[in-house]
Amino acid sequence: MKKLLEVKDLHISFHTFAGEVQAIRGVDFDLHEGETLAIVGESGSGKSVTTKSIMRLLPQGNSEIKSGEILFNGENLATASEKKMQKIRGKDISMIFQDPMTSLNPTMTIGKQIMEPLIKHRNLGKKEAAERAIKLLDLVGIPKPETRLKQYPHQFSGGMRQRVVIAIALACAPKVLIADEPTTALDVTIQGQILDLMKDLQKKIETSIIFITHDLGVVANVADRVAVMYGGKIVEVGTVDEIFYNPQHPYTWGLISSMPSLDSQDEELFVIPGTPPDLLHPPKGDAFAPRNPYAMKIDKEEQPPMFKVSDTHYAATWLLHPDAPKVEPPLAVQERQAKFHASIKGDK
């Protein structure tokens, strides 16, 4: 598969009164054509900052891309001009936001909001844009699109509004769609509908999706590959099966163990102890070390490089170093790994 987007050694800082917050500290990932890449991690791990930087939508003034490249179609978006970015935004790369209740302009009709990118990037006239907008509303499953077109956001429910936001994002059939926790603000039944809709539309429009979430259940449902972020870095990346059934990083172990499953009965859910690192004073070693029961001396002193597990699977933990002692992952992870190895043997 062709690489569509390549992020290389990205560093982003925010300048605050307290000092420089190093929100992103060397992020690398690729996005292939037609795939869905999920970025998971807890609040403050840098998921949203990374994706906003791809569209260069970080707040101007106090944020800075310190170094690194964001290559899209051979062009480095990290240094592209504002003019150039305006041509890319909404046309080649577009975005769906977390809260549909606040992401639509309350004083503009739905129709106008959907037509805006069409008129802008596709040079359509008002009439053609309106026709296309009706088709889009129909595509995202909004009944009576002709009447709905003239209505305002407050006349729509949360789930319906998110469908409208999706229609806006897909209006120009973008190559990359960034979905920043698109189902977090919706209730569970609507979540399922929106996820199904996105999967369905991805096939129709042939777009690649970067899906940001902290819900591993959603990841299992939508993603082809998963990148786990922690403390401004990607700590583990692999296919969905690799991350769910053969995780290598202790942080991923923690995430997997804290997931409720159908087998788990009354036992209390696992909790990762401690709090995320303070990126105003980032730790010298592995950012996860203070919360990591498997941490070794070297974890506190030196940042681990990415160790290769398979062609698609990499993890940044010293446990993968040839000299590292063998450790037993948590029980829930061991069970999953056993299933994973059994299935590989079964394949052979």
Added chain:
Amino acid sequence: MAKYITKRIIYLIITLFIIASVTFFLMKFLPGTPFSNEERLTIEQREILNAKYGLDQPIPVQYMNYMVNIVKGDLGVSFQFENQPVMDLLMNRMGPSLQLGVQAMIIGTIIGVALGVLAAMFQNTWIDYGSTFLAILGKSIPSFVLAALLQYYIGVKLELLPVASWNSFSSSILPTIALACFPIATAARFMRTELIEVFGSDYITLAKAKGNSRGEVAVKHAIRNALIPLITVLGPMAVGLMTGSMVVEKVFAVPGIGEQFVKSIMTNDFPIIMGTTLFFAFLLTVIILIIDILYGIIDPRIRLNGGDK
């Protein structure tokens, strides 16, 4: 919409009735009569005057008479200006005050909103600081100081505009500037704060994510949303401006209503006080009605569908 406006007009009449009643009784509690300042009058002469104007009757009877006359459109006659009907006095004096008020309001809103938008769009640059500086000046310099400065430099030194007269449009320019400073400052500060908040909202990020430039985002998406709270502030300010600024009217020798109102309070000229109060109340309620209709035009969420939705 028509149903809603009818309903609002009925409310308006009730409001005016209550205001008229409260003002009437409050005035009756004031010490003295319109003629108590006239020391040369004998007791008999005063009684004759009281009887002439109906002031010797019991207060409830006076109240009834006054209310009936108001409904007929008769606001009574002035005590201080030799039997002139209050209505005529108000109409003569209201014109200049209204003209100044409307001019100051239009200029104040346009310049104020423009300054506020610029300040918000170029937040923390010299444009923002400059606009803030102007706004603080506009708010903190009293209008009479500004009026005197304008008269001296533009009127006397440069001889560009008349200093203090009331006969042509050009004589209204300086008082309008003096009056407009406060609305400019208020609108600019308000607009800046609101717009910065709007710029931080999700739908503005979405508007940027569609490929809009900064200017397009501001004009198409942000300003309309930031205007909604501004309208609330501008309404009462408009009334304040239209009902006259005594100081500015005095300094520029404008034959407006502000000066007359104060004079009538000093002399217990009941009919003028009542008439002016009612007129101000009427203006205020009408402007509030206009504002409510404006809200609906700007903000679809409070669009008025016959008042039943």
